[in-house]
Amino acid sequence: GQQVMQIPQYQHVQEGEDFTTYCNSSTTLSNIQWYKQRPGGHPVFLIQLVKSGEVKKQKRLTFQFGEAKKNSSLHITATQTTDVGTYFCAITGTASKLTFGTGTRLQVTL
Amino acid sequence: NAGVTQTPKFQVLKTGQSMTLQCAQDMNHEYMSWYRQDPGMGLRLIHYSVGAGITDQGEVPNGYNVSRSTTEDFPLRLLSAAPSQTSVYFCASSSAGRNIQYFGAGTRLSVL
Numbered sequence: 279g280q281q282v283m284q285i286p287q288y289q290h291v292q293e294g295e296d297f298t299t300y301c302n303s304s305t306t307l308s309n310i311q312w313y314k315q316r317p318g319g320h321p322v323f324l325i326q327l328v329k330s331g332e333v334k335k336q337k338r339l340t341f342q343f344g345e346a347k348k349n350s351s352l353h354i355t356a357t358q359t360t361d362v363g364t365y366f367c368a369i370t371g372t373a374s375k376l377t378f379g380t381g382t383r384l385q386v387t388l
Numbered sequence: 389n390a391g392v393t394q395t396p397k398f399q400v401l402k403t404g405q406s407m408t409l410q411c412a413q414d415m416n417h418e419y420m421s422w423y424r425q426d427p428g429m430g431l432r433l434i435h436y437s438v439g440a441g442i443t444d445q446g447e448v449p450n451g452y453n454v455s456r457s458t459t460e461d462f463p464l465r466l467l468s469a470a471p472s473q474t475s476v477y478f479c480a481s482s483s484a485g486r487n488i489q490y491f492g493a494g495t496r497l498s499v500l
Contacts, residue, residue, distance in 0.1 A: 284430075320478055320491040320493055321431065321480075326486075373444060374419065374438070374484070375433060375446065376421070378431040378432075380429060380430040
């Protein structure tokens with residue numbers, strides 16, 4: 279089935295620094311979703327990107343979908359301790375099954 | 389508004405025991421899924437359902453059974469628990485139109 283590679287696996291930043299996680303696929307994607315999971319919690323939907331080159335913003339979070347629809351990124355400007363957690367991308371395959379990336383765990387220290 | 393409810397929250401089993409993880413949703417979603425989450429592995433799809441009476445296998449179905457007799461409920465059965473099934477299990481539901489997953493709080497299972 280379809281697979282998506284997510285990097286980095288882990289990132290540790292100081293509060294106020296920026297953070298970016300990337301998802302890459304070898305095939306053209308119909309859409310890509312992003313989820314956040316706080317430590318000890320469950321994944322929560324953040325956004326879905328559908329169009330080539332699409333850019334969406336949610337406060338300090340910026341989501342991009344590549345022009346070829348094979349990659350996506352999530353960028354957080356000026357991280358805060360509330361941004362701690364694991365960020366997952368997810369792609370839709372056959373029969374609407376979602377395949378999740380392995381996630382990027384973000385640690386933010388003061 | 390309950391959303392997706394999973395029970396139990398924690399469970400310890402001995403090797404060879406069987407059990408059922410319960411999942412219920414009150415959003416009238418057509419799709420329901422079971423995932424397992426292991427460190428460094430992300431979320432892997434176990435079984436999937438697009439509606440009552442219809443189920444399909446995901447990436448890691450071995451050792452698990454599901455059935456979907458109603459829209460609301462999607463139980464996951466472990467037939468004979470093995471230590472390799474120690475994991476966190478998440479149930480999720482979504483509507484057919486948007487496919488945005490709404491997750492339950494998870495069941496943390498240890499098999500000794």
